């Protein structure tokens with residue numbers, strides 16, 4: 001292999017499946033990348049590692065994905081001498097070819113020749129009346145509680161929403177011995193049948209999904225399809241006490257519980273791509289704005305590459321492939337020799353997963369109408385305590401019908417999560433209220449810091 | 462045929478929106494034209510200080526006129542723009558004791574203009590406001606200044622103007638302005654034209670593009686001051702706070718809104734891009750701002766910021782706006798280039814420009830702002 005004249009500075013943000021495989025490709029090419037992750041350990045969200053003092057076996061923690069989780073962790077452990085790994089480091093801004101990091105109060109700035117954003121995803125949430133009560137969690141939050149803390153979010157847990165994660169986390173809870181009282185899926189079973197041709201693109205993952213449902217049913221968990229969430233009951237002092245919903249058959253039903261885990265599949269964490277000034281485009285399939293990229297992961301900004309669920313939700317297996325592919329693209333662009341054949345085959349893998357992901361989007365559709373039907377007294381933006389009625393009132397008074405405009409006037413999406421939780425639902429509500437397609441509402445502009453940044457930053461240098 | 466009215470206003474920031482409202486009060490028909498949406502540029506992104514102290518003494522009559530409007534804003538606008546008359550404190554640091562003299566001097570002159578300021582020692586300040594750090598030497602307290610919500614203000618003025626009959630066109634970027642006979646004809650980028658015998662340019666950092674078309678170019682520099690905001694914490698800091706210092710980096714300020722968030726601003730200003738309608742926050746400026754905030758109020762170091770932003774403001778070399786009639790073209794008026802301090806005086810500027818246009822004169826001294834001061838001798 002030809003030794004490159006100047007050692008390129010490759011920075012990888014995120015140490016999940018995409019980031020790990022990207023780092024591995026760099027090391028194999030003789031490059032020592034810097035790998036940053038805000039988490040304490042590598043693995044990312046899906047393969048989150050337990051704290052050092054916990055010793056639960058892989059099968060217990062990751063179920064059907066145990067083999068992949070273990071392989072990924074072992075790869076990362078094997079890279080440790082060859083990468084500059086910086087855990088618990090938040091990348092809070094990107095500007096002028098540098099990333100800006102914070103590790104508690106320590107501030108740093110790193111120049112890069114290639115930046116691989118492997119920032120992963122968070123839950124796509126649909127507000128439900130009462131979702132602000134203690135005991136309401138995202139599916140991701142419920143999973144973190146289990147994987148890293150080995151605790152359940154409640155004594156009687158309801159899983160509500162839709163998407164593969166709904167079944168995965170519910171079954172992980174069952175596996176861990178928690179009391180799962182029901183799985184309430186907004187998607188109709190018939191949607192899954194219609195999605196089958198696409199889902200068959202990756203039969204093993206499809207089969208895993210079927211197995212999860214069977215496992216839940218065997219464990220005696222009530223699984224309802226085609227439901228419509230009406231309310232999470234409870235109060236500010238004692239938290240969640242139940243959920244009220246309409247069954248697929250149209251009857252109203254109530255289930256007593258003390259915790260709810262919610263989510264409608266995932267949304268990519270695109271703020272860093274936004275701060276890097278990558279161009280975005282509306283994706284009608286997922287009704288989300290996604291950073292543009294070519295088939296290899298190149299963004300619209302030279303030197304910035306996007307991979308994994310942080311670019312588009314295609315799942316963990318695809319993330320491993322797209323992480324490696326984006327790294328090879330970056331290395332090639334930096335003038336290093338890369339295996340073109342391997343890149344072609346990775347592109348093929350990513351395409352297969354994309355087909356599967358289209359199937360998932362059909363099988364578990366985002367119930368956008370729920371946002372427009374949200375009752376006036378339901379909280380829409382939890383950070384700022386803004387109700388659906390508040391937003392509707394502001395729209396009527398001011399005529400605002402663009403996402404950032406509505407935010408400026410109503411505070412929706414202005415809180416510490418910067419609209420990660422409520423932004424997509426708020427856009428649907430604005431679109432319905434204004435009678436325009438959701439893409440016309442636009443998207444909330446990403447603003448630094450991507451996560452809260454201490455004012456004491458830079459104190460300890 | 463182009464749409465006609467008595468007055469065309471180009472630029473829907475706080476200046477243009479409030480001028481539209483007050484011109485309607487004089488019974489003139491008004492067309493307000495805005496490139497983007499009302500109040501999205503400097504007027505919607507600024508820090509929100511409604512502060513008189515620290516302004517040049519000759520500007521205090523204008524600032525006083527504005528404060529009267531801020532005080533009645535709720536009734537005038539039929540909307541709450543979160544104006545709080547909760548005080549303003551300007552402090553100086555130990556290594557600059559000479560500034561105490563300047564503060565005393567300023568207070569004496571300001572009193573003659575009806576602005577009461579109380580000088581407090583560092584210890585007296587810390588007794589009343591324990592968040593001040595040990596480096597604070599002294600401060601000047603204005604009980605009758607305060608702050609308001611910039612995101613809400615200009616749009617509320619524009620809505621009030623519209624209710625009184627002002628015609629407002631958003632998404633209307635004016636690319637050409639000419640006087641043809643008795644009328645001005647202005648043309649939008651999409652070819653629409655508007656006609657009126659009077660033209661008021663309130664185009665903020667973009668003012669030079671229009672004044673140049675009438676042979677009056679001005680040396681305006683666009684810059685982007687940096688802002689940050691914390692997560693909400695219990696409401697307790699009433700006054701807005703700012704540092705008096707000759708060093709730009711040290712010039713930081715903060716205020717707490719009733720909802721609990723603390724808005725931070727200042728330190729080195731970043732570049733801005735008027736053509737793209739964007740001003741980016743330079744990360745190093747955020748770090749420098751936070752460092753100087755810690756010096757001013759060390760206990761804020763325990764909080765997190767959740768968002769930063771900037772906006773495009775036009776700065777004149779002498780930090781004073783261009784405000785008043787054109788020197789080349791009758792019927793043409795300017796109010797732009799407010800150099801980082803136009804928010805407080807905004808409603809006063811609107812009322813004064815409406816008065817100048819409708820009545821031909823005002824008692825408010827605006828001579829220091831005339832555009833001729835930048836004319837190149839021929």
Ligand SMILES: Cc1cc2nc3c(=O)[nH]c(=O)nc-3n(C[C@H](O)[C@H](O)[C@H](O)COP(=O)(O)OP(=O)(O)OC[C@H]3O[C@@H](n4cnc5c(N)ncnc54)[C@H](O)[C@@H]3O)c2cc1C
Pocket residue numbers: 471472473474475476477494495496497498499500501502503504505506507508509510511512633634635636663664665666667668685686687688770771772773774796797798799800801802803804805806807
């Ligand atoms: C970040 C920041 C912090 C600040 N903090 C303070 C503060 O605390 N206190 C204070 O007093 N001041 C502050 N200022 C200054 C204050 O915000 C401005 O002086 C004031 O808002 C200027 O108002 P304006 O209407 O002149 O300008 P703008 O609000 O910028 O409005 C001008 C408008 O004209 C429009 N326009 C321009 N050209 C055209 C065209 N050709 N056709 C149509 N429309 C056009 C623009 O789109 C814009 O909306 C700050 C400014 C910034 C940016």
